[in-house]
Amino acid sequence: MNSDSFLVPIYFLTPVLLLILGFISGKAAEHFHFARLKIKEEELSSIMMCNMKTIPTNWKLDRAFLVSGSVVIANDYFKTFAATLRNLIGGRMRSYEALLERGRREAIVRMLEEARNGSANAVWNVRLATSPIQAEQTGRSSGIELLAFGTALRAS
Amino acid sequence: MIVVNTESVPGLPILEVKGLVQGNTVRAKHVGRDIAASFKNIFGGELRGYTELLTEARREALGRMLRQAQAIGANAVVNVRFATSSITSGAAELYAYGTAVVVDTPTPDS
Numbered sequence: 001m002n003s004d005s006f007l008v009p010i011y012f013l014t015p016v017l018l019l020i021l022g023f024i025s026g027k028a029a030e031h032f033h034f035a036r037l038k039i040k041e042e043e044l045s046s047i048m049m050c051n052m053k054t055i056p057t058n059w060k061l062d063r064a065f066l067v068s069g070s071v072v073i074a075n076d077y078f079k080t081f082a083a084t085l086r087n088l089i090g091g092r093m094r095s096y097e098a099l100l101e102r103g104r105r106e107a108i109v110r111m112l113e114e115a116r117n118g119s120a121n122a123v124w125n126v127r128l129a130t131s132p133i134q135a136e137q138t139g140r141s142s143g144i145e146l147l148a149f150g151t152a153l154r155a156s
Numbered sequence: 157m158i159v160v161n162t163e164s165v166p167g168l169p170i171l172e173v174k175g176l177v178q179g180n181t182v183r184a185k186h187v188g189r190d191i192a193a194s195f196k197n198i199f200g201g202e203l204r205g206y207t208e209l210l211t212e213a214r215r216e217a218l219g220r221m222l223r224q225a226q227a228i229g230a231n232a233v234v235n236v237r238f239a240t241s242s243i244t245s246g247a248a249e250l251y252a253y254g255t256a257v258v259v260d261t262p263t264p265d266s
């Protein structure tokens with residue numbers, strides 16, 4: 001009998017186990033993240049956001065400073081696998097859409113929190129940037145960075 | 157030093173444009189963070205180690221840009237932009253650039 005034969009079930013079971021683990025924990029993480037985002041966005045809704053460069057001239061401002069928020073976020077094993085399959089057929093990659101939405105909203109929330117700490121009432125010229133982090137040997141990226149930045153304004 | 161990403165500092169007229177200033181840094185986390193991040197690829201969620209890495213790298217790049225602005229005698233940097241690019245596995249380059257200017261009256265807070 002081959003001495004390696006006991007390894008065969010491990011080869012097959014490990015990916016299956018990872019898929020199940022990824023599916024459950026990824027679903028939970030996404031659910032709680034969206035719930036948390038909703039609360040924080042409500043809290044910060046008093047701060048006005050705009051991506052215009054020019055500031056209304058009739059505003060009396062006593063402070064302007066740069067604020068930024070960033071987050072690096074990764075998909076779970078199951079969603080990465082599902083996306084690989086989707087790549088064969090083509091079409092909407094829902095799992096990545098949700099990931100980017102979470103990341104972008106989180107980055108904006110962090111930016112607004114920084115603005116609130118400086119008691120600003122508006123953030124002007126908001127810019128959003130996305131970049132993949134860590135291109136692995138396999139070629140797929142393990143994380144996506146989302147960055148939001150802008151000029152926080154405090155009106156007197 | 158006033159740092160904004162609008163084209164002018166609100167309420168303070170620009171007296172003099174000193175030119176482009178820039179700062180960059182390439183950073184990596186220790187292997188423990190990289191391993192932790194690869195686990196996050198199974199479970200999904202935020203890669204805190206990398207968020208931290210990029211936040212401090214961005215601060216570093218911004219700091220270098222500000223030092224450059226100070227050296228040429230500016231008291232504000234307007235139109236600041238950030239760029240990130242991944243160089244190799246687990247490392248990222250952060251780049252900050254803006255226009256150094258001299259504005260009329262500097263506010264007490266930076």
